[in-house]
Structure formats: structure tokens, C-alpha cells
Amino acid sequence: MSDPVTALKGLKNTGGFASISEVGPTGMITLRGDLSAKPVIKAAVAASGVTMPEQGRIGSEGNHAMAWMSPDELLILCAYGDVHDRLAALNKKLSGQHTLAVNVSDARAMFRVRGAHAREVIAKVAPVDMHPDAFTPGMFRRTRFAQVPAAFWMPEPDVVQVICFRSVARYMYDLLGMAAQSRSEVGYFRR
Amino acid sequence: MLTIHCPNCGVTAEETEFHAHGEAHLKRFGPGSSEDDFESYLFMRKNPKGVHFERWRHQYGCGKWFHVARCTTTLEIFGSYSAQTTEPPKEIINHIENRRPDWNATEAPK
Numbered sequence: 001m002s003d004p005v006t007a008l009k010g011l012k013n014t015g016g017f018a019s020i021s022e023v024g025p026t027g028m029i030t031l032r033g034d035l036s037a038k039p040v041i042k043a044a045v046a047a048s049g050v051t052m053p054e055q056g057r058i059g060s061e062g063n064h065a066m067a068w069m070s071p072d073e074l075l076i077l078c079a080y081g082d083v084h085d086r087l088a089a090l091n092k093k094l095s096g097q098h099t100l101a102v103n104v105s106d107a108r109a110m111f112r113v114r115g116a117h118a119r120e121v122i123a124k125v126a127p128v129d130m131h132p133d134a135f136t137p138g139m140f141r142r143t144r145f146a147q148v149p150a151a152f153w154m155p156e157p158d159v160v161q162v163i164c165f166r167s168v169a170r171y172m173y174d175l176l177g178m179a180a181q182s183r184s185e186v187g188y189f190r191r
Numbered sequence: 192m193l194t195i196h197c198p199n200c201g202v203t204a205e206e207t208e209f210h211a212h213g214e215a216h217l218k219r220f221g222p223g224s225s226e227d228d229f230e231s232y233l234f235m236r237k238n239p240k241g242v243h244f245e246r247w248r249h250q251y252g253c254g255k256w257f258h259v260a261r262c263t264t265t266l267e268i269f270g271s272y273s274a275q276t277t278e279p280p281k282e283i284i285n286h287i288e289n290r291r292p293d294w295n296a297t298e299a300p301k
Contacts, residue, residue, distance in 0.1 A: 070253030
């Protein structure tokens with residue numbers, strides 16, 4: 001089998017006040033269905049190894065995570081090599097349920113923004129209140145980064161992880177790099 | 192700039208994260224209806240100066256549809272509510288009546 005290749009082959013920009021790096025291949029499964037149905041919740045929890053996230057939040061356990069995308073959609077994150085097995089197990093558990101689970105690992109790109117002012121990079125390009133009291137680790141937000149749709153969360157303080165469509169990976173990388181240009185920090189969220 | 196609340200995912204954001212899709216609570220007239228009804232369903236839209244009920248979609252967020260009641264002159268948002276309804280809920284009507292005493296609740300879509 002051929003090796004997985006990400007959109008930008010792991011590009012990294014450390015020239016700015018926050019470092020921007022493309023995260024390597026990550027397994028992602030989109031699950032759509034009735035998120036209040038017990039069998040769906042059970043199957044999602046089993047496939048992700050993480051408890052069911054509440055509205056607008058992400059739960060993580062090691063390198064597994066599960067994010068609440070919309071009232072009928074979940075995103076399961078896992079190791080790239082595990083996706084096929086997990087998806088097969090998920091589909092088996094969900095047989096008879098009105099759901100849809102798809103492997104979207106290669107349809108997305110993921111970036112990590114790291115730095116004491118990582119919040120500012122996001123605040124410059126997305127219409128989201130990035131104040132440390134307003135956006136806290138554990139929250140998961142789908143929004144707009146300049147001209148493209150994206151989702152992000154903070155796995156730890158000073159680190160923001162961004163997911164976007166693979167087709168706009170280059171745009172996202174350039175956008176984040178420009179927002180993080182050195183000496184362009186505002187210091188608005190300084191604690 | 193409008194600040195809109197999405198009742199589907201609980202996010203409150205400014206309007207560029209959403210998209211407006213015109214007048215809400217239209218009654219559909221399809222095949223078999225009179226030409227006048229079909230024309231008004233297809234083309235005739237209210238264009239009020241004041242209270243307006245609209246359909247919105249959280250297009251960069253959860254992707255779901257919902258309704259918003261707002262004022263077209265002051266851009267005040269009276270509230271947003273579920274898309275799965277044929278008329279505005281009582282709380283929204285009461286709130287508009289408080290804010291706009293000269294507004295007539297019979298103008299609300301039914």
C-alpha cells in the first residue's frame with residue numbers, strides 16, 4: 001500500500017510569533033445520525049474510546065478524540081492506521097441504525113498553532129471571542145478562517161489545533177503564517 | 192453588523208458566519224394551485240420597514256437552519272428560534288411587543 005501523504009507534507013513555519021505546523025496523517029471519521037439515540041452514542045464511544053462530548057465540545061483520551069460538530073454529527077479522531085478497523089467496527093455496531101459513518105482522513109488538513117500568543121493568530125482571522133475566559137480548552141468551534149470554513153480547539157493552553165478541507169490547506173497555512181508574522185502580536189490576551 | 196445566536200449549536204457569532212435566506216414562514220403553493228397563489232409564493236416577498244421574520248443558516252458552523260426575528264431599520268435582533276415551526280413562538284412575539292409597542296402581532300406569520 002502507498003504511504004499516506006498530507007496536503008503540505010508537514011510544512012512548518014517557525015518564523016512568526018507562533019509556530020505553524022501541518023500535523024501528519026490523522027485518522028478522521030465523520031459520523032452522522034441521531035446523537036440522542038443510545039445505540040449511536042454507544043457505538044461512537046466504543047469506536048473513539050472517548051466519552052460522548054457535550055454540545056460544542058471535544059473529548060480526548062491520548063491520541064483519540066471525539067468532537068461535537070453539529071446536532072447530528074460527530075468527528076472521531078484516531079491514529080491514521082486504525083481508521084479502517086475502527087470504521088468497520090463502527091459500521092457493524094450501527095447496522096440497522098439510520099446513520100452514516102465515513103472515513104474523511106484524506107479529505108482534511110490539520111494544523112497546529114503553538115505559542116504564547118496562539119490565541120491572537122486565531123482572533124485575527126476568525127469571528128470568535130478568543131479571550132481566555134471565553135474560549136477554553138475542551139471547547140470545539142466550527143467557524144470561518146478568513147474565507148474558508150474551519151474547526152479548531154485547544155488541546156492544551158497555548159496550542160490551537162485547526163482542521164480544514166484539504167483543498168484549502170495551502171491557503172490555511174499561508175493565512176495562519178501571515179497572521180503570526182513576527183512583531184505583529186497585539187498582546188490583547190496577555191494574562 | 193448583526194450578532195446572531197444559533198439555537199442548533201448554541202453559538203453566538205457575528206453575521207459573516209451565517210447566511211440569510213430571505214423571508215420565513217412562506218406557505219408553499221405547488222402543482223395544482225392557482226397561478227396567482229403560485230406567483231405570490233414564488234416571487235412576492237414582504238419588505239417591511241421594521242419587524243421581519245427571516246430564515247438563516249449557520250453555514251460556516253453547524254450547517255443547520257433556523258429562524259431569526261429582527262428589525263430592518265435598527266438591526267435589532269429580537270431572537271432566534273427553531274426552523275421546525277410554522278409560526279414564531281410566543282416568547283418571541285411577546286418580546287417584540289415589549290420592544291415595539293406599536294407593532295401589531297397580527298402581522299406575525301401564521
